[in-house]
Structures are given as C-alpha cells and as structure tokens.
Amino acid sequence: MTVWEDYAIQLHDAIDKNLLLQEPLVVMLTLGKIKDATGASGVGYNLVEKFFHNARVVSIGEINNLRQDCYCLTVGTVDEIIIDAPWSYDSCPNCTTTFDPSKGGLACHSCQNSVTNTVPRYKLNVRMEHNGDKGNFLFWDATCIKLFGKTAAECRDELIADGDDIKVFSTCVDEILSKTWAVIFKFCSQLHQSSVLDVSEEPHHIQTLIATLGLKVITK
Incomplete structure (x- = not known):
C-alpha cells in the first residue's frame, strides 16, 4: 500500500501513536487502487521514500526564508534543549489540544468532546545546528514516544517516584x-x-542530505 503527502503523514502519525499501545490499527481507504506488489516496494525502499519523497531539502539557515507551508528535510545536530518552555503539557484525550480544567469548562474547545481526565503529551523545543546556522524545532508527542520509548505520563511518573517536580526535564531528554x-x-x-x-x-x-545541501551551495 502506498499513500502520499498528507495521507502518508497522517498514517505515519497514527502508527507512531500506536507504538506502545500495540492495538489493532484500522485503515479505511476510499478511491484506492489495488495493484500487485513489486520488488521496489520493500522495507528499505519505503524508508527512503518516507524521508525523501515530496519534501523540500533546505538548510537550517534557509528555514527563515520560507514563506509557505511545506514539508521539508534538513540535517542538524541537537545543540540545546530550550528550558524556558515546559517539556510536556496536559491535553484533551480525544485530540492533542491543551486542556486546563482549572480555567473552567468541561468540554474541549477544539473537538467539543467532554473531558474528565487529561492526557500528558510531549512538547519539546529543540535547537539544532548545522554549519553555524541554528534553528528551533518542536518535537511533539508521537515523535518523542518513538525517540524515548515511553509516554510523557510514564516520564512524569518516574520523576514523581524520584521526588522531582514534573516540570523538571527527564534524563531521557538530555540523551x-x-x-x-x-x-x-x-x-x-x-x-x-x-x-x-x-x-x-x-x-x-x-550523508545524502549533506551532499544535497553542498550541491545547492555550489550551484548558487
């Protein structure tokens, strides 16, 4: 099965969110086309396709010049975790919108569902660097679960067990x-x-991204 652009991102996010739950994941297709699998559809091909198909290759320094919404690829080294913003937040369990019951209201203003218990989710602000240029990137829940192998709720529980405040950055973030x-x-x-x-x-x-960015510099 091949899905493209926004549908590929949605499917990828759904798979990531189900990573720890390991529950059945149902995909409903409309207007789909069925064809026999070919040798090019192996795991290795899909991995490369996910990273390099329909995404614009940009350097970190070029991000400031972007003027339209787009999917991009870049390369960089994690230089700093921005600590003036919380690493997690409480959200509506039915969507990813921030929900604070202390501010009044029992329904999520985004999905309109009633909320009895919130769900902790990751939100990391990370600064990355490449060739002297730096840029900030937001790492959301699904990506962080994949990186750390545990949910934000589990990280909070570990901090509480160690006698720390849940606002303290978890050791897995430093890694x-x-x-x-x-x-x-x-x-x-x-x-x-x-x-x-x-x-x-x-x-x-x-290396493919570094080489591509190097060619862009040469041809300017």
Whole structure:
C-alpha cells in the first residue's frame, strides 16, 4: 500500500501513536487502487521514500526564508534543549489540544468532546545546528514516544517516584543532546514554526542530505 503527502503523514502519525499501545490499527481507504506488489516496494525502499519523497531539502539557515507551508528535510545536530518552555503539557484525550480544567469548562474547545481526565503529551523545543546556522524545532508527542520509548505520563511518573517536580526535564531528554539527525518537518508559515515528524540517524540519510545541501551551495 502506498499513500502520499498528507495521507502518508497522517498514517505515519497514527502508527507512531500506536507504538506502545500495540492495538489493532484500522485503515479505511476510499478511491484506492489495488495493484500487485513489486520488488521496489520493500522495507528499505519505503524508508527512503518516507524521508525523501515530496519534501523540500533546505538548510537550517534557509528555514527563515520560507514563506509557505511545506514539508521539508534538513540535517542538524541537537545543540540545546530550550528550558524556558515546559517539556510536556496536559491535553484533551480525544485530540492533542491543551486542556486546563482549572480555567473552567468541561468540554474541549477544539473537538467539543467532554473531558474528565487529561492526557500528558510531549512538547519539546529543540535547537539544532548545522554549519553555524541554528534553528528551533518542536518535537511533539508521537515523535518523542518513538525517540524515548515511553509516554510523557510514564516520564512524569518516574520523576514523581524520584521526588522531582514534573516540570523538571527527564534524563531521557538530555540523551538527545549532540545527536545528529536527518529531520523531516512540517513548516507552518503563519506561526513560523517547524514541527518535527520524524528523524533518522541512518548515515545514508544524513550523508545524502549533506551532499544535497553542498550541491545547492555550489550551484548558487
């Protein structure tokens, strides 16, 4: 099965969110086309396709020049975890919108569902660097669960068990410092925000991006 663009991102996010739950995941297709599988549809091909198909390759320094919403690829090293923003937040269990019951109201203003218990979710603000350029990237819940192998709720429970405040950054967050990744992200022009969808430590992905960015510099 091959899905493209926004549908690919939605499916990828759904798979990531189900990573720890390991529950059956139902995919409903409309107007789909069935064809026999070919040799090009192996696991290796899909991994490369996910990172390099329909995404714009940009350097970290070029992100400031983006003016439209788009999916992008870049490469960088984690330089800093921004600590002036919380690493997690309480959300509506039916969507990912922030929900604070102390502010009144029992329904989520986004999905309109009633909320009895909130769900902790990750929201990491990470600064990455490449060739002297730096940029901030938001790592949301699904990506962080994949990176850390545990939910934000589990991280909070560990902090509480150790006698720490849940606002203290978990040790697993520190472990991503100095990591070099190929990064696929969605750029939102209105918020001027880069939201990470996935990362790869595969040397092939990293070197391909570095080589592509090098060619862009040469041809300017």
